[in-house]
């Protein structure tokens with residue numbers, strides 16, 4: 001068969017999930033609480049339908065069957081995360097043998113099925129005991145995280161050859177310290193800047209530990225890139241505003257991760273506003289010397305930006321002092337999640353990485369479409385006919401293909417997600433999986449997209 005879009009040999013086809021969103025068993029076998037378990041205890045009303053982080057799928061107890069489903073849906077690679085609170089329940093010190101056994105079993109089962117594991121080390125799941133001593137505001141936590149990362153490499157690095165230090169490190173900064181959608185619900189740009197810096201330092205320290213062990217794998221980071229488009233490219237104020245949004249939300253982690261340096265204009269802007277984070281003498285050197293081997297790109301939506309028009313409260317420093325979001329007329333929206341769908345964004349990312357980031361090796365580590373009420377698409381055989389998801393993937397892959405043809409160094413495509421999973425405050429509102437989950441019975445049913453994904457992977461394109 002001739003394929004219109006043929007991807008390179010060995011392309012990674014798969015999905016991503018995370019420990020806290022899929023494992024369940026939140027308080028068994030010695031796992032301690034994360035900030036999510038704690039926040040749900042004190043404010044359950046902040047979670048959609050009052051469904052908290054203990055209601056995930058049951059990957060912890062059902063991983064063997066689930067990994068068979070990975071195979072059935074054509075995966076040759078899969079990302080999940082190791083929960084710090086499960087592996088080292090006190091944040092530092094003693095390792096939980098039950099967790100070691102679990103993650104060993106998962107890794108071995110994946111490899112037995114010929115599925116390459118990509119293990120991530122932090123997916124928003126700060127252990128509560130670490131948050132109690134300051135979370136990412138604390139250098140003690142930075143060092144504890146680096147020690148946790150080193151332990152993971154020692155325990156699992158003989159088989160795991162692709163690691164990522166963080167998933168979307170900007171999100172806990174935005175959610176936890178700017179816009180109140182993660183614990184600890186602080187709204188303070190100065191503290192946010194410190195949290196961002198310390199997270200970047202933690203990533204570099206984990207990379208340093210990995211390199212020191214001399215293992216023969218690769219280490220990277222997963223960033224959610226949101227290309228920033230100005231309302232008008234002819235209006236200098238719009239262009240400047242989009243540039244500043246890009247500095248805050250993309251380049252704050254992208255530049256130090258790939259190039260080892262923060263963008264000088266971001267540093268200047270923080271300095272002028274007296275919110276530059278504090279750091280120690282050799283922190284910048286650690287960041288400089290420990291850049292990534294490969295990048296994971298989560299792409300969901302772009303940012304549409306216009307010059308600041310609305311009034312701002314100047315009491316507390318916020319990125320929003322410098323730009324407004326622009327509701328571009330006619331843009332295509334995912335009505336359920338409220339996110340714009342702009343397929344070409346994935347191509348623009350390819351070209352940006354090719355031209356401005358040394359053509360770094362990357363893969364699409366998340367892309368996906370969250371939909372409410374998918375039950376309405378169930379056919380007579382009980383299968384969800386999610387043609388909209390297949391179209392969504394195809395449209396993005398077509399642009400990704402063009403980026404690769406033009407020289408972008410992209411190694412794979414992972415969809416968010418494998419089995420419908422629990423999601424932060426949205427709980428089960430939006431379903432993203434190739435496989436439907438009945439939360440009450442835990443029954444898994446492959447959706448039409450899951451069957452199609454297998455074909456896509458086996459053919460190497462469509």
Ligand code: BG6
Nearest residue numbers: 167168337370416423424426430
């Ligand atoms: C990414 C995260 O931001 O998007 C996932 O890495 C998350 O953890 C996914 O679930 C989808 O977002 P949401 O909020 O719709 O679940």
